Amino acid sequence: MKNYDWIVIGAGITGTALAYELTKIGCSVLLLEQNQITDNATVYSYGGLPYWAANTPITQKLYKEGITRHRLLSQELMADTQFRELDLILTIPHDINPEIIHQSYQQCAIPPGLLTVQEACKLEPLLHGDFLSGALTVKHGHIHPQKTAQAYIQAMLNLGGEIQFQQFLELTTTATKKCTGVKTNYTTFSSDNVVVCAGGISRNLLQNMGIYSNSYDGYKIYFSHAEMIKTPPVYIKLNSLVLPANLQRLQLEMASTHTEELWNQPNYEIVPPILDSGVVQFLDGSLCIGQISRIFTTPEITVNSTNSTSSEKWLRESITQILPSLANVPGTWHHCLVAFTADKLPLVGAIPEFSGLHIFSGFSSPLLIVPPLAVRFAKWISGKKDDILAQLSPER
Ligand SMILES: Cc1cc2nc3c(=O)[nH]c(=O)nc-3n(C[C@H](O)[C@H](O)[C@H](O)COP(=O)(O)OP(=O)(O)OC[C@H]3O[C@@H](n4cnc5c(N)ncnc54)[C@H](O)[C@@H]3O)c2cc1C
Incomplete structure (x- = not known):
C-alpha cells in the first residue's frame, strides 16, 4: 500500500x-x-x-x-x-446613529468612509433609502x-x-x-x-x-449552523456587496462560548438565532442572500422543511426591506456548518x-x-x- x-x-x-x-x-x-x-x-x-x-x-x-x-x-x-475588488456597502438602519457605527470602525487598517443615505443610494441604486440612516463604504476583495x-x-x-x-x-x-x-x-x-x-x-x-x-x-473549536438562499443568474444588477454594518454573528459566536459545558448537551440551542441581512452577486449574475446563524450543539441536526420554509421567509423579508427589487428572485434555501473559535x-x-x-x-x-x-x-x-x-x- x-x-x-x-x-x-x-x-x-x-x-x-x-x-x-x-x-x-x-x-x-x-x-x-x-x-x-x-x-x-x-x-x-x-x-x-x-x-x-x-x-x-x-x-x-x-x-x-x-x-x-x-x-x-x-x-x-x-x-x-474571479478575483476582483468592488464597493462594499455596510448598511446602517434608520434607528441607529451612523456616527457611532462609523466610530466603531476607526481601528481598521483602512477605515470605511461614512455615506449619507443619498450617497449610498447613488452608489447602489437598488438600496431602499427609507430603511437607512446612512452607510459605510470601502473597497472589498471578492472571489468565487x-x-x-x-x-x-x-x-x-x-x-x-x-x-x-x-x-x-x-x-x-x-x-x-x-x-x-x-x-x-x-x-x-x-x-x-x-x-x-x-x-x-x-x-x-x-x-x-x-x-x-x-x-x-x-x-476549543465550535460551529454554527448557517442558512442562506442561492439564486440562479438573475437580470437584476447589483453594483456592490451589501452587508449590515453591525454584524451580529460575531456576538452570537462569542455568547455561545461562555459556558463550555453547554456544548456537551446534545442538540441544544445555546443562544437564539440571528440574521445578518446581506447579499452578493457573482460574475454570472447569481446571488447569495444571507445569512441566518444558529448555535445547535449537534452538527447532524436536520433543519427540517418547516424550519427551512420559515427561514427562507425570514431571509427574504429582511433583504427586501433593504433591497426591494430582490422580493421575487428565484432561489433555493441551503444550510451548512461554519467553524469558529472563542x-x-x-x-x-x-x-x-x-x-x-x-x-x-x-x-x-x-x-x-x-x-x-x-x-x-x-x-x-x-x-x-x-x-x-x-x-x-x-x-x-
Ligand atoms: C453565507 C455565508 C457567507 C460567508 N461569507 C464569507 C466571506 O465573505 N468571506 C470569508 O472569508 N468567509 C465567509 N464565510 C465563511 C466561509 O465560507 C467558511 O468559514 C469556509 O469556507 C470554511 O472552509 P472550510 O474548509 O473550513 O470548511 P468547509 O468548506 O465546510 O469544508 C469542509 C469539508 O470537509 C468535509 N468533511 C467533513 N468531515 C469529513 C470526513 N469525515 N471525511 C471527509 N471529508 C469530510 C466536508 O464535506 C467539507 O467539504 C461565509 C459563510 C457563509 C455560510
Missing part, C-alpha cells in the same frame, strides 16, 4: 489550499472528501476578502499577505478565481469561493497530488500513539501525517478521536496527543487568510520557524 506524506481531511477552502501547498513543496498528498457533490461552507459563502478590516498586529500581517496572494492566485493556479477551491484541487492534481471521495472514519495509530494513516468508509490509507480541515465538523472529528480536551484553550484565531498546528496529527481549521475570514497560512504551514513543516503559526498553535 502507498504511504503518503500527508492526508488532508476535507476539500473546502482550507483543505484544498493546504493540499496544494503541501504538494507544491514536494510532499505526496491525498485529499479526502466525503461528498462527491460539494456541499460545504465554502460553496455557500459570499466570497468576500475584507483586507481593509485588519485591526490587530496578526491580522494586519495576514490580511496584507492574503490580498497580495489573491491578486496573483489565478495566474499561479492557472484557473480563474467554489472556483477557487476547484482551482487549488486542479493545481494540486497537476503536481501529482491525489483526491479520493471517501469519508474519514478514524485515525490508525501505533501503540506509541504515532499516526499511521486513516480508515475510511471504503478502505484504509497509510500516511505519516494527517491534517483535519473539516470545517464545522472538525470539533466532532477531534471528539471522535477521543482527543478533545478542555485543557488547552486552543482545542478568540477568533484559527487552530493551526500539531495536536500533541498523536504524533503526526495536525489541525488547520476554525478561521475568521478564511477566504482571505487561508491562502497565506497554507503557504506558511508548508514552510513550517519543512523546518522554518514561524512567529504567526506559533500564536495559532492548538496548545496556545
